[in-house]
Structures are given as C-alpha cells and as structure tokens.
C-alpha cells in the first residue's frame with residue numbers, strides 16, 4: 001500500500017534526475033581514472049617482464065579470443081564431424097596427450113586422442129553448438145590453450161580425477177573425454193550461479209554411466225578443504241585457479257580497474273593455499289597440474305617456487321616439477337610460448353592468437369615411511 005512500484009524511469013523526479021545523473025557521471029569518471037591508472041601500472045609491470053615483446057603482446061591481448069572446437073565423444077559424433085568438416089578454413093586434428101607413446105593397437109590409440117577442429121586462418125567463427133540426435137551437444141568451443149593443462153594430466157581411462165575449480169566446465173568436459181566407465185571425475189565449484197552453469201554443461205555434454213552411477217560428480221566444497229577432508233585420494237588433480245585473467249579483464253572496463261600488482265599478490269596467496277590442498281589430496285605417485293590464464297610471474301612460477309620451498313620443509317609431502325613434454329608435442333608449433341623456470345607460458349601474438357595460459361606439472365612422491373609400510377608384513 002505504501003510502496004508504489006514504478007515501472008517508469010527512476011529519475012522521474014526532476015531533483016532525482018539531476019542528482020542521479022551527476023552521481024553516475026562522477027562514478028563513471030572515477031572509474032575511468034581508476035582504469036587509466038590501472039592501465040599505467042599494468043603496462044609498467046608487463047613491459048618489465050616481456051621487454052621489447054611487450055608492445056605487440058599488448059596489442060594481441062586486445063584481439064578477440066579465438067576458438068577451436070573439440071568434438072564431444074558422447075554426442076552422435078558423426079553429426080558433429082559432418083557439421084564441422086563443412087566449414088572452410090578449419091582443419092581436423094586428432095590430439096594425443098603429451099605423454100603418449102605411439103601405440104600399435106589402433107583402437108587404444110583412438111581412445112586417447114581428442115578430435116579437434118582448429119581454424120587455419122584468422123577470424124573464423126564456429127556455428128553455435130547444438131544437440132545431436134542422442135540429446136548431447138556436438139562440440140565444445142574454447143581457446144585452444146585451454147587444452148594444454150588437460151593434455152598434461154597424463155590421464156588414463158580409469159583415473160580418479162579432481163577438477164578443483166571447475167566452472168564453467170570446459171576442462172571438465174575435456175577430462176571426461178579420456179575416461180571410461182571405470183574412471184571418475186569430481187568437479188568442484190564454490191560460487192552458486194557458476195556451479196549451476198557447470199551442472200548444466202555436464203548435463204548437456206556427459207551422460208550418466210547408469211541410472212545410479214555418474215561419471216561426473218559436482219560438489220560445492222571449497223578447494224582449500226580437499227587436502228584436509230580427502231587426503232591421498234585422487235590419481236590426478238587439475239587446479240585451474242582463479243587469477244588476474246589479464247586478457248579477459250582488459251576487455252571488460254569494470255574489472256580492469258581492479259588490476260594492480262597488489263591484487264596479483266593477493267591472488268598468489270589464495271593460489272598457494274589451493275595448490276597445497278591439491279598436493280595433499282593427490283595420491284603419492286599422482287599428478288597435479290596447476291594452471292592460470294594469467295601472465296603474472298607472481299601467480300605462475302612464483303606460486304610454484306613458494307609451494308616447493310614449503311614442501312621441502314615438510315617431510316610428509318615430497319613434490320617435484322616434472323617435464324610436461326609439451327615442447328616436443330606436435331601441437332606446440334601452433335602456440336607462441338616460453339618455457340619458464342617451472343612450466344610453460346603461452347601468450348598470444350597476432351598470428352598465434354591463443355592464451356594466455358600458464359601450466360606446470362607436479363608429481364607427489366611416496367615418502368619413505370609409506371614405501372616402507374607397503375613392504376612391511
């Protein structure tokens with residue numbers, strides 16, 4: 001009775017109209033100033049990292065993101081292949097994981113390759129994904145650099161895998177492509193609306209194994225807790241952490257105003273804790289792949305250095321960085337990348353417009369007391 005809900009302009013009153021406009025003008029002016037100073041700090045920070053490569057890298061970061069299409073093996077994939085192969089300037093590649101060794105058995109080899117369509121020229125736009133006749137979507141579109149952390153995971157069909165920061169779910173879909181019904185994928189996401197999207201993506205792309213069994217479970221447990229609640233549980237952990245996402249943020253006015261090296265340091269702090277948890281929840285002998293879509297060394301090699309040094313003080317957690325074998329993979333040529341102290345950093349150029357993506361592969365060792373206890377009768 002007392003509240004009238006107006007469907008009209010909220011600045012209908014002349015005073016409110018003037019006040020409101022001034023308020024928003026002031027706010028947007030403040031935002032512009034904040035963005036300008038963020039941009040200046042950003043330029044200084046990265047010019048130092050990349051030297052003479054920086055100006056062209058900066059221009060490439062502003063280009064629209066390019067996509068590749070990974071065919072969903074759970075769809076009626078003939079329909080997907082027919083649709084994608086009819087696009088001109090797109091080429092099919094069957095992509096094996098980085099560790100794969102040539103296999104005599106052809107069936108086995110097919111199981112381990114991702115059918116992927118890559119643009120052979122710039123500005124290719126793929127048609128929208130659609131459901132095939134069995135009800136599952138035909139392909140997933142993503143920046144090709146997103147394939148890399150998954151290909152580095154050394155997956156086998158029976159792996160028990162945790163995707164610790166999973167929404168919107170592109171990498172979960174990729175992981176599922178390598179698993180058989182004896183494998184298992186747990187995906188975690190803490191933000192409610194992002195988890196809802198993740199659940200939808202999984203429903204759209206991945207079938208249930210049976211009425212009572214799922215290949216993929218979705219959880220809302222924070223990544224920080226896995227180490228404590230489920231120690232030594234997963235064969236493989238993908239930790240694709242929240243990060244500064246410079247390319248994405250550079251293209252969205254609002255978020256870029258938040259960029260600062262302090263912000264990157266705060267991210268690194270959170271990423272270190274997530275990585276410690278990932279290393280505790282993986283089984284001894286298991287693999288953790290840490291990845292970001294940031295170029296900040298604080299969030300990349302810096303996080304790995306800190307965690308390695310922390311683990312060297314902890315007798316229960318022996319960790320080493322292992323070679324991902326990316327550089328010798330047939331895919332490497334299509335990326336612009338640097339091999340860093342601990343991993344690989346892919347960053348876009350005008351002709352190889354993929355990334356940024358950093359990834360590092362870590363193995364947890366069995367500690368001596370565990371090895372002893374295995375042989376103790």
Ligand SMILES: C[S@@+](CC[C@H](N)C(=O)[O-])C[C@H]1O[C@@H](n2cnc3c(N)ncnc32)[C@H](O)[C@@H]1O
Nearest residue numbers: 165166167168169170171191222223240241242
């Ligand atoms: C970089 S995105 C992951 C992208 C995803 N791997 C993909 O390829 O589609 C990071 C995600 O981690 C989520 N996240 C943030 N803090 C988290 C936490 N403590 N535990 C688990 N997920 C978290 C964010 O909400 C965000 O959705």
